[in-house]
Amino acid sequence: MKKVTINSVASHAGVSKKTVSRVLNNEPNVSAATREKVLAVFKELDYTPNPIARGLAQNRSFIIGCLYDNPSKSYITRVQTGALEACQENHYNLLIHPCEFRGEELINNVEQLLQTSRLDGIVLTPPFGDFAELVNLLKSKNIPYARVASAVLQDDSISVRSNDEQGAFEITEHLIRLGHKSIAFIKGHPDHSATQQRFKGYRRSLASHGIEFDERLVEEGNFSYHSGVDSARSILDLSPRPTAVFASNDYMAAAVLKLATQRRLAVPDDISIAGFDNAPIARHIWPGLTTIAQPVEEMTKQAVTQLISHISNPQEQPYQVTLESRLITRESTAQVKS
Amino acid sequence: MKKVTINSVASHAGVSKKTVSRVLNNEPNVSAATREKVLAVFKELDYTPNPIARGLAQNRSFIIGCLYDNPSKSYITRVQTGALEACQENHYNLLIHPCEFRGEELINNVEQLLQTSRLDGIVLTPPFGDFAELVNLLKSKNIPYARVASAVLQDDSISVRSNDEQGAFEITEHLIRLGHKSIAFIKGHPDHSATQQRFKGYRRSLASHGIEFDERLVEEGNFSYHSGVDSARSILDLSPRPTAVFASNDYMAAAVLKLATQRRLAVPDDISIAGFDNAPIARHIWPGLTTIAQPVEEMTKQAVTQLISHISNPQEQPYQVTLESRLITRESTAQVKS
DNA sequence: CACCATTATGACACCGGTGTCATTGCCAAA
């Protein structure tokens, strides 16, 4: 049960450790015969290179950090799932770092993280991809990073997003097609760029149908269920009551649904409700929520894959991607009652 | 912007690198004056030891792995939160490893993980803490591990759990106190030891009130929402219909609630529903679910803390802990209609 | 066959820490 190192492989194969290293890394200038021999010894001894030693020599950790601060647990696990897939395919590990700080504290916290963990790169998930201070810190420290679901920047950073504006537009269109003209809107957390995007999509749809925008129908939420309850209260108290509510995510939409039901309003007969994200809760409640599905796992996976390939090949040009989202209609929206 | 290493600190302070290392690790046999001087240089140069180099020298990675396979996203994030807290306090990192394999494949997958990641220890979250094969693998490879929310074993492994049997007993008692005598039960995933525990608690409560156990009232679920839908269908089709349903977790309970509502049954007036875990969904739906709250974060945190201290001090005797759970009554359970 | 270019290989230092052991300095006891 002795430890198998590059040295034992080298002496077993009768070559120098450097040659073994060459085989390990698929470097050129190794004869086919030697390569075969070394590969055979790998199998025989069941050798796996020690990532720590490798990391020390190359000043790398083979670890990607994932920064997040999101009230939605399901969103977090989806992000993690995508990031993990990319990491595993590339023999990287994923370090998760929830972080609720803002401003100076955030910067200190991340600096600390970088110092103690020697991450090779960082994935910034919403809202961190939109924090200029943070992005500048990473730039100045020369830490590769990728931004997920954040606003487009005119630079050469890695960024994968989906079209929130378009998604919000489509779901509002859906409501308008059902005859709704008085559609309340609950905004998300102001730190998230998606919040502005979704709001814009909502307004664009209204405008394209000549429906006048009414500020009284708009509530400020923050993506949490709790904020949805507060917003729902204000909206349901309005008179006349809007015939539909579009909440910027499913948790807030679920809160509207719960409050409406508590008040003995029938959904969707008395009021239609739409959400955003297609979180599990959207189909776990009755009626199921009409919502917009986004490829969160896929976005994150692509971002991390690109990040890792950028780490290995820094000269390679990064590119920015926008993926499509999709309208999912369930029972929570219906034709407005005439 | 040069890199600060132990060597630069040593030359700055005019001592050997070994002495710096002694100060770093709080080793004895350093004079107070020297210690002061070195600590001052730490501050001056803003030095942080390189964990990778340290890891190589000590054959450690300072990484704890967290193995999970759970349909409940909220459970996963709670586990992660607790594990992360413990890791951060001890300057460890957390590697997450979702893993849906069973049997041989599971073993191979974990062996692979161990070889490539050089984890210092592993947290086994449900159901993995109950997989004897896996536990034996870790034992034989001498990898420290901690089991969370798994069955009690008569050995010296680290284990933190809560009393599922008692929790299930209490919630059943609650239903019986409300006058229910026909209480359906939905079991969890057979791989999880909690499944048996919760079932036992249910039966103990029935027995203590002289209510005869009726097998037709028991459905096999697997903790997923989807399995809850199937079980709910069978239960609601029973005639006479039970007056209450106790599902082994909140997702399945939510499924019962959704189906009941779809069928125009009033909850809790026509049928009471209880869950387990106090997942977010329990309070996000209407009516809110009566359930049992478990200290998942705290369990995991204690397990990881003990694991890390065991890694540093292997001779220290591990201990097993059982934490208390708590009944939370919400609107989904009520007095049975006479 | 001599010469040079190219490929294949190995010796050795290095990454940034820790472990082992020898050495120095100091003080108390003999």
Place this chain on the structure above:
DNA sequence: TTTGGCAATGACACCGGTGTCATAATGGTG
């Protein structure tokens, strides 16, 4: 004064890889 014991310190090897450079082997060309 000598001796022994212990605290304080440093020299040096080592962890398991990779990078640099020198050297050996090979092959193509005139």
